[in-house]
Amino acid sequence: xxxxxxxxxxxxxxxxxxxxxxxxxxxxxxxxxxxxxxxxxxxxxxxxxxxxxxxxxxxxxxxxxxxxxxxxxxxxxxxxxxxxxxxxxxxxxxxxxxxxxxx
Amino acid sequence: xxxxxxxxxxxxxxxxxxxxxxxxxxxxxxxxxxxxxxxxxxxxxxxxxxxxxxxxxxxxxxxxxxxxxxxxxxxxxxxxxxxxxxxxxxxxxxxxxxxxxxxxxxxxxxxxxxxxxxxxxxxxxxxxxxxxxxxxxxxxxxxxxxxxxxxxxxxxxxxxxxxxxx
Numbered sequence: 624x625x626x627x628x629x630x631x632x633x634x635x636x637x638x639x640x641x642x643x644x645x646x647x648x649x650x651x652x653x654x655x656x657x658x659x660x661x662x663x664x665x666x667x668x669x670x671x672x673x674x675x676x677x678x679x680x681x682x683x684x685x686x687x688x689x690x691x692x693x694x695x696x697x698x699x700x701x702x703x704x705x706x707x708x709x710x711x712x713x714x715x716x717x718x719x720x721x722x723x724x725x726x
Numbered sequence: 727x728x729x730x731x732x733x734x735x736x737x738x739x740x741x742x743x744x745x746x747x748x749x750x751x752x753x754x755x756x757x758x759x760x761x762x763x764x765x766x767x768x769x770x771x772x773x774x775x776x777x778x779x780x781x782x783x784x785x786x787x788x789x790x791x792x793x794x795x796x797x798x799x800x801x802x803x804x805x806x807x808x809x810x811x812x813x814x815x816x817x818x819x820x821x822x823x824x825x826x827x828x829x830x831x832x833x834x835x836x837x838x839x840x841x842x843x844x845x846x847x848x849x850x851x852x853x854x855x856x857x858x859x860x861x862x863x864x865x866x867x868x869x870x871x872x873x874x875x876x877x878x879x880x881x882x883x884x885x886x887x888x889x890x891x892x
Binding site: 691 | 761763829
């Protein structure tokens with residue numbers, strides 16, 4: 624485990640750059656990680672991020688299907704928000720571990 | 727010396743069988759590609775067409791005869807003779823679909839929607855459609871087209887592309 628500085632804060636990350644402690648996350652960190660992925664965060668992004676963090680805290684498995692059924696955004700919209708990897712980028716920006724999920 | 731890596735860019739999957747496990751292997755691989763930002767194209771042919779045939783896609787079965795890996799709940803060997811009894815295949819298949827649902831694995835039509843929502847493309851084989859006397863009206867609405875295998879190959883070019891046959 625390594626420590627890196629993101630948005631002027633020291634956080635613990637794994638070798639893929641995912642935060643290992645969701646407690647260290649805040650919105651500036653989210654924006655900085657998103658910028659590295661060429662994503663500019665909107666309110667809609669944060670709705671998805673809040674949803675992911677909430678479900679993670681409740682110990683639920685995160686899947687694209689679940690987000691699609693959340694009423695926040697459909698799956699097509701989700702791919703538009705996080706192009707090239709809704710779940711892997713969504714969780715990275717949300718300061719969560721990369722989900723171990725095939726769906 | 728550093729090892730150069732060539733990440734996968736495109737996955738083309740050909741599905742020629744219509745059992746639950748063959749179709750889901752195809753769908754999981756295609757969806758998994760799209761989820762990782764890898765382009766995915768799927769070609770359904772022969773019995774695989776069941777997966778995109780409106781009448782069949784919701785009631786795919788798994789074979790209960792001649793499958794040595796088939797076991798009872800609890801792990802006991804599943805007798806081949808039992809698998810041949812009327813209703814057993816349907817019951818086992820229903821049980822498998824229920825278990826998959828619990829793991830958040832969607833039904834076939836919803837899975838196809840997830841793949842296309844992520845930019846994946848679904849194709850039907852022209853030859854097999856002629857053989858089974860199917861028209862596009864019989865098929866799931868959102869297929870990207872009906873192709874010959876040659877047409878499909880022409881979509882499978884490019885560097886770091888793999889063709890997978892299930």
